[in-house]
Amino acid sequence: MPGFGLSMGLTLLWLSVIVLIPLSAVFIRSAGEGWESFWASAASERAIAAYRVSFGTAFIAGAINSVFGLLVAWVLVRYDFPFKRLVNALVDLPFALPTAVAGIALTALYADTGWVGKLLPAGLPIAYHLPGIVIALTFIGLPFVVRTVEPVLAQMGKESEEAAATLGATRLQTFTRVIFPTIAPALATGFSLAFARGIGEYGSVIFIAGNMPFRTEIAPLLIITQLEQYDYAGATAIAAVMLIASFFMLLLLNVLQGWQRRRVAI
The missing domain is CATH 1.20.5 (Single alpha-helices involved in coiled-coils or other helix-helix interfaces)
Known part of the structure; x- marks a missing residue:
C-alpha cells in the first residue's frame, strides 16, 4: 500500500x-529495586486492601450501570418524550465534568449535612464510606454503558420483537431470548469500559471516600501517598500492578468488541 x-x-x-x-x-x-522489594510493596497488606476497595467498588458500580445504563439506553432509543435532547445531553455530562467537581458535588450531597445525607438513617452512611465510592464510580461510568448499548438497540429495531410477539412470546421471553442475546456483547463491552474506568478513577473518589487505610483507601490514592513519602519504589510497584490489571481489562475489551462485530456481521 x-x-x-x-x-x-x-x-x-x-x-x-x-x-x-x-x-x-x-x-x-x-x-530496579529487585523482586523482593517489588513484592513487599505490591503485595503488602495495605496495598491488597486498596486493590480490594478499587476492584470491588468498580465491579459493583459497573454492575449497577449495566442495569440502569441499559434502561436509560432503552428509553432514549425506543421512546419520544419532552426534553429528550436534554436527557441525552445529561448522559454525557460525566464525560465533560471535571472529576474533582463531581467528587465535591457528590460529597456535599451525601454527607451527613447534605441534602440527601441528612435524610438517610443514622446507620446508613454514604459519604466517607464504601457506598460513597460506589456512587462516585457509578456516576462516572454510566455514559460508557449507555453509549455502547444505544447504537445496538437502535440498529436492532422493533421487527424482531414484533415477530416474537406474533409467535406468542411474552415480554419476558422476548427480552431474554430475542433482545438480550443481541445486546449482550455490547452490554459486556460497556461493563468492561465502566469497570476499567472505575479502577483507575481518582478525582471523583478522594473527596467522598474518606481515604481511611484498610477501609476506604483506593489504589490510586495509595500511589500518591507513597510518592508524597518519597517511596518511589513502592509507588511504582503498585502502579505496575494496576497497569497489568488495566492491560488485561483492555485485552478482554478487545475480545468482546471482536465478538460484537462478528455478531453484527452475521
Whole structure:
C-alpha cells in the first residue's frame, strides 16, 4: 500500500513516545529495586486492601450501570418524550465534568449535612464510606454503558420483537431470548469500559471516600501517598500492578468488541 511504511513508522513512533516509553519506565523503575522489594510493596497488606476497595467498588458500580445504563439506553432509543435532547445531553455530562467537581458535588450531597445525607438513617452512611465510592464510580461510568448499548438497540429495531410477539412470546421471553442475546456483547463491552474506568478513577473518589487505610483507601490514592513519602519504589510497584490489571481489562475489551462485530456481521 502506498505510504504504508511512513504511516506505520510515524504511528509506532508516536505510540512509543506517548504510551510505551512512559509505561515501560514504570516497570523498569519498579524492577530496579529487585523482586523482593517489588513484592513487599505490591503485595503488602495495605496495598491488597486498596486493590480490594478499587476492584470491588468498580465491579459493583459497573454492575449497577449495566442495569440502569441499559434502561436509560432503552428509553432514549425506543421512546419520544419532552426534553429528550436534554436527557441525552445529561448522559454525557460525566464525560465533560471535571472529576474533582463531581467528587465535591457528590460529597456535599451525601454527607451527613447534605441534602440527601441528612435524610438517610443514622446507620446508613454514604459519604466517607464504601457506598460513597460506589456512587462516585457509578456516576462516572454510566455514559460508557449507555453509549455502547444505544447504537445496538437502535440498529436492532422493533421487527424482531414484533415477530416474537406474533409467535406468542411474552415480554419476558422476548427480552431474554430475542433482545438480550443481541445486546449482550455490547452490554459486556460497556461493563468492561465502566469497570476499567472505575479502577483507575481518582478525582471523583478522594473527596467522598474518606481515604481511611484498610477501609476506604483506593489504589490510586495509595500511589500518591507513597510518592508524597518519597517511596518511589513502592509507588511504582503498585502502579505496575494496576497497569497489568488495566492491560488485561483492555485485552478482554478487545475480545468482546471482536465478538460484537462478528455478531453484527452475521
